[in-house]
Amino acid sequence: MGCGSAMSNVPSVNKAKQSAGKIFEITDQRSTLDVRRTTANEIKEVKEGRIEFKDVDFKYPSRTTKIFNQFNMEIPANYKIALVGHSGCGKSTITNLLLRFYHTQGGQILIDGEPIENYNVGSLREQIGFVQQEPILFNRSIKDNVLYGKLDADNAKVRKVCEMANALTFIESNIEDLDKEKRIHKIKEDLTNEIDVICKKYPSFIQFKEKLLSKSNEVLDLLLQVFTKSDAKAMEIFSKDPRSLVL
Numbered sequence: 001m002g003c004g005s006a007m008s009n010v011p012s013v014n015k016a017k018q019s020a021g022k023i024f025e026i027t028d029q030r031s032t033l034d035v036r037r038t039t040a041n042e043i044k045e046v047k048e049g050r051i052e053f054k055d056v057d058f059k060y061p062s063r064t065t066k067i068f069n070q071f072n073m074e075i076p077a078n079y080k081i082a083l084v085g086h087s088g089c090g091k092s093t094i095t096n097l098l099l100r101f102y103h104t105q106g107g108q109i110l111i112d113g114e115p116i117e118n119y120n121v122g123s124l125r126e127q128i129g130f131v132q133q134e135p136i137l138f139n140r141s142i143k144d145n146v147l148y149g150k151l152d153a154d155n156a157k158v159r160k161v162c163e164m165a166n167a168l169t170f171i172e173s174n175i176e177d178l179d180k181e182k183r184i185h186k187i188k189e190d191l192t193n194e195i196d197v198i199c200k201k202y203p204s205f206i207q208f209k210e211k212l213l214s215k216s217n218e219v220l221d222l223l224l225q226v227f228t229k230s231d232a233k234a235m236e237i238f239s240k241d242p243r244s245l246v247l
């Protein structure tokens with residue numbers, strides 16, 4: 001490459017350096033809620049699962065408005081509860097606080113009478129299973145996405161959770177191997193049928209049907225729908241568990 005043409009890349013190199021600098025600034029930050037950090041007297045195991053919010057004050061760091069102002073709630077152990085409220089009232093925020101994604105500004109959250117700060121963050125998160133409102137999938141194999149929840153799970157465990165989510169038969173009838181590239185057309189065809197079945201069973205899905213199908217061209221969208229669809233069944237399974245919290 002001539003010196004002249006090499007020089008034409010200098011602006012791009014500078015831009016890349018600046019962008020990388022910003023990324024490193026973020027990745028170098030140390031979280032005050034570090035999952036890897038352990039302390040001497042921390043609690044690892046949630047024994048009963050009684051949850052209390054006592055006079056909790058909370059606002060998201062990027063916001064000025066408080067989401068919770070002296071919020072109180074108690075969920076006895078082994079109770080299955082549903083939180084109902086208008087969009088934006090703070091239902092998902094309760095889960096975010098239980099998973100310790102944020103610090104509260106006042107009050108206390110207690111699990112079995114112990115302040116949540118006394119629990120090891122990593123162990124706490126391992127003991128809470130939750131199906132997200134908006135599923136996030138990485139553009140990798142289905143197996144990799146499942147493994148994200150438990151990195152050391154073996155194939156048998158991956159299959160087991162896919163089965164629990166009612167996704168295994170669907171995955172296996174379309175994909176020869178969980179690790180292999182997907183056969184998109186077959187998935188799309190089957191997905192359409194599956195969505196029809198879901199709509200019949202859960203009429204409230206009908207309003208999303210067109211939206212789901214129109215977005216089904218990309219692999220990631222398809223996978224998202226598989227998981228979204230599975231949520232309905234998973235909800236059925238999990239709601240039988242008296243310890244589940246449905247938001």
Ligand SMILES: Nc1ncnc2c1ncn2[C@@H]1O[C@H](COP(=O)(O)OP(=O)(O)OP(=O)(O)O)[C@@H](O)[C@H]1O
Nearest residue numbers: 060062063067086087088089090091092093094133
């Ligand atoms: N990460 C965030 N950063 C800043 N504000 C947020 C964040 N997440 C949620 N909020 C805001 O906090 C408020 C409560 O949101 P939350 O998601 O808990 O509501 P929700 O009751 O779960 O609503 P929905 O029924 O729509 O799921 C909303 O005003 C929302 O815009």
Ligand SMILES: [Mg+2]
Nearest residue numbers: 091092133247
């Ligand atoms: Mg929500």
